[in-house]
Amino acid sequence: MLSRIAWRRFRFGLQTIMGLPARGFFIPYRYAESVPDTQPVYKELEAVFDAKQDVFTTFCQSLDEYADVFARFQDTPKWQQDWFPRLDGAAAYGLVRQHKPKTIIEVGSGHSTRFMAQAAKDAGLDCTQIAIDPFPRAKIKTLPITWQAELLNETHLTMFANLEAGDIAFFDSSHILMPGTDVDMILNRILPVLKKGVLIHIHDVLLPDPYPEQWLWRGYNEQNALGPMIANGAYDVVFASAYVATRMENMILQTKLADIPLFKGAVETSLWLMKP
Template sequence: MLEKTFALLNDIPGGTYVPDEKKCYDDAEIEQLSQILKRLLWAPSQIRKKLQQAGVTIIPCNFYSEIPSIEDIERSFDAPVQNFDLIFDDSGMKEFLAELHQFSHEFDPPREAIVGGSYSWEGNPFSFSDAMAYYCMIRRYRPATIIEVGAGWSTLVADLALKANGAGEIICIEPFPPEFLRGIDSVKTLIERPVQEIPPAFFNASLRDGDFLFIDSTHTVKHGSDCLHLYLSVLPRLSRSVFIHAHDIRLPATFPLNELRDKHVYWTEQYLLMAYLIDNSRTRVQYGSTYHFLRNRQQLNAFMHGRFHAGGGSLWFSQKGAPSA
């Protein structure tokens, strides 16, 4: 089955865009496949569960689909791409970045890891200006406790900064921890469970004023997701005044066309985050890697000292404690 289509795909790497005029499938084979998949669309859940265990899911494609169609995605980029500016204060964010800059000369890791379990710029998902900002945030505001929801390479950065401070500890909530996480000195607690299982009271018991809540989630807004728990249950109930981080946030922009269309990146966390921040008197956006890359690149480049590329997806905001949390 699909022999002709696979032959056409043979020399095309996965995630590559192929324009419509260059056909990469056989009509008859794809029509046959679509009929098979339609029969399975409303099949008993045990069949769909088996497919999902193999890494494949089948969902309807219609006006109400939670995953946008390729046509929807491409059409959305035909019009001017919407910018989401309501939560940003340009002058305030430039002043905040200037505050962080005083510590930026300290953070100078190698491009490639010298030993296993050590931080380097290359070969990891937490790099660019995100890493520089995290290090400088810790050095500037000296948190006693950092809770990381999603841990790994970011934890290596935090460990370096806390050691430079001479104090501080990390609590990691990470259901799939890399082995090196267990050897990081500043990690005092490792909770190998999904954050959905951690009640809001835990965060209030663990954090004090000035501490950090670092979020690097699945980025998905769906039934039972970590994002729903964090943004709708945990954050509104935080009783302490803290700094909060969210990762892979592209605001004030959307995700780029190639990631949406060709790489199945349908992350919607940033829109729930923005809804949380709009007109929220308790919060103030302080730093955004994408924001500065798009609107303030000269200052961001200076922040990096030429050590690695500017950019990234970190967004930091401060939040005042809830009086009745």
């Protein structure tokens, strides 16, 4: 018997290749059999992240200032969830407190929205927070934000172009780069018009590691496009949850971040960049 995930893939694939309303993408590739099942660590990118260890350490240490606040998070926001866990939530909260954005625009929302809204409130910021998402992963209706229950589209481009240094462009998208997808619009239309100093967040990024094997059915390929942008210095790496969680565990243990519960099985995947 097919598992629930396998059956879903089969159903979506059948619809797509039969010309019914598409539920994904089918990409013919003659040499697909030559692609290894397991992808290696991107060593060239790893060197870029390695060079940022001091920056990551300083930032994590700075979050100790909010340890008492983090200890009070029980509901909105909360740590007991695996969508936006420990390092992701702490980093988002800390960066809002430290950079004091006047505007935050999120594509994809939920638990991240809660962390940033709480940070803006705690800092007493006059901050406009906009969430673009037809189906948030956590309830956000009661938060002091503007929720646009729709997919990212061309009407949003001007909003991003108007962001100023210190503001936040936050992306937790489909993670699938194909012509016309939200990732296509983010990488090729939004990022190029952002001003210098705008903080950029992209979720579900595990660089310099490949996507985990258990995620392969999702077809994510967003981070493969981000790699060259990081390697050539087009964007400065501010923080990388996945790298810190997998390669700097001893440093975390020396900070109060170690006191934050990490939901069982949760993967920390926030990547924060800045346009230099």
